[in-house]
Amino acid sequence: MNTITIEGQLRTEFGKAATRQLRSEEKVPGVIYGGAKEINFSAPATAFKNIVYTPDFMLAELNIDGTAYHCVLKDLQFNKVSDHLIHVDFLELVEDKKVTVTLPLKFKGVPAGVKAGGKLVTKMKSLKIKTLPKHLRENIEIDISHLELNDNLRVQDVKAENMEVLNSPRIPIASVTLTRQLKQEEATTTVKAPVALGTTVASAATIKPAPAAKK
Secondary structure (H helix, E strand, O other): OOOEEEEEEEEEOHHHHHHHHHHHHOOOEEEOOOOOOEEEEEEEHHHHHHOOOOOOOOEEEEEOEEEEEEEEEEEEOOOOOOOOOOEEEEOOOOOOOOOOEEEEEEEEOHHHHHHHHOOOEOOOOOOEEOHHHHHHOOOHHHHOOOOOOOOOHHHHHOOOOOOOOOEEEOOOOEEEEHHHHHHHHHHHHHHHHHHHHHHOOOOOOOOOOOOOOOO
């Protein structure tokens, strides 16, 4: 499991003035909750870069004035104008307490439908799960090699051992769709029979009826 280490200091002063002072020093205030007590701290903005600006899931070890806290990132706040990070929330991992996190999906294999000329369409990139800290991992791996043309993989199809998936079970995760070329080929095959029938009817219409007998 990827882990990032962040060095910080306990906050001793609070309020708007203290927060402005921190930000003028290019530091970000944060809080660690979920453990025995709530920890208010600050750390350099650059220390959060690798955990904030990444699609990967990772753990965070926060060393606050010599005390280590094993955490996961829970929430972020950005300045609406400058887009700078202005606050972070971490959840401390407690051995016997389940945690809710979002894990990226990792697709394995090439769908049978893609080999047949279809196209893989990914509709979800992550799942929200609940599990004990010891079962956390970097991603949820899903084998999609069995997907045929027009097949769908839904949340309910995911087997995540030791994890409770919290997303709605019927939501599609990925599907194999027909490409434009396959659609054209299907359309051509479908219209062949009607065209042949129309040709036969048209040919019959060209036969002139016999002249009526004179009285």
